[in-house]
Amino acid sequence: MVNLENFNKIVEQLPQGVKLIAVSKTKPVEEILHLYHAGQIAFGENRTQELHQKHAELPNDIEWHFIGHLQSNKVKYIAPFVSLIHSIDTFKLLQEVDRQAKKLDRKIPCLLQFHIATEESKFGFSYNECEEMLKSDTFQLLQNAEIVGVMGMATFTDDVELVRQEFRNLKAFFTTLKEIFFNGNPLFKEISMGMTNDYQIAIEEGSTMIRVGSAIFGERFK
Numbered sequence: 185m186v187n188l189e190n191f192n193k194i195v196e197q198l199p200q201g202v203k204l205i206a207v208s209k210t211k212p213v214e215e216i217l218h219l220y221h222a223g224q225i226a227f228g229e230n231r232t233q234e235l236h237q238k239h240a241e242l243p244n245d246i247e248w249h250f251i252g253h254l255q256s257n258k259v260k261y262i263a264p265f266v267s268l269i270h271s272i273d274t275f276k277l278l279q280e281v282d283r284q285a286k287k288l289d290r291k292i293p294c295l296l297q298f299h300i301a302t303e304e305s306k307f308g309f310s311y312n313e314c315e316e317m318l319k320s321d322t323f324q325l326l327q328n329a330e331i332v333g334v335m336g337m338a339t340f341t342d343d344v345e346l347v348r349q350e351f352r353n354l355k356a357f358f359t360t361l362k363e364i365f366f367n368g369n370p371l372f373k374e375i376s377m378g379m380t381n382d383y384q385i386a387i388e389e390g391s392t393m394i395r396v397g398s399a400i401f402g403e404r405f406k
């Protein structure tokens with residue numbers, strides 16, 4: 185069930201320059217529509233098939249964000265309509281996004297996902313891996329995949345100071361990359377960080393996009 189009270193509270197407290205992505209993964213189209221009619225336009229999904237289906241059934245002006253681990257062979261299912269891919273974690277994936285975007289004669293905005301958590305399981309670049317990619321000649325050849333910023337997920341923990349430090353690290357990566365590789369590029373400006381449990385800390389640490397699911401749609405059961 186959509187919790188409109190929580191939704192309104194989050195929207196009211198959102199500082200200028202911070203955008204809410206309502207994470208609707210596993211939730212039915214009726215609930216997405218409910219929130220859409222309450223004014224929410226940007227939604228986040230983490231499965232290509234589910235996103236493809238929901239896109240077909242829901243209003244055309246919804247802005248769809250892909251936030252989960254993305255396999256290269258599935259990019260084609262979302263390439264025609266996706267607004268932003270938050271989860272670029274390999275050069276191979278970025279190349280495939282570029283290839284599909286070229287075919288469609290469009291640009292696809294992308295975020296570079298960094299591994300900032302202490303947990304082993306989370307996807308993402310290390311700073312050095314990312315720098316190596318950005319320096320490479322093959323990276324310079326990309327034309328249709330557009331890097332507009334960075335994304336990261338903090339450790340799932342009650343340790344507020346650890347979470348804060350991880351968000352600070354992501355912000356520092358962003359600032360360094362901006363200086364070295366995206367200087368004077370106005371497109372490179374997004375820092376996607378913060379979920380239900382930590383979005384307030386993320387905003388304090390410079391987030392420009394929070395991805396909030398369960399606080400708005402309730403707990404997920406799958």
Ligand SMILES: *Cc1c(COP(=O)(O)O)cnc(C)c1O
Pocket residue numbers: 207209230251252337379380381395396397398399
């Ligand atoms: C599921 C998910 C979210 C939202 O998580 P909540 O804790 O429900 O707010 C945000 N980002 C990513 C990458 C996710 O997979």
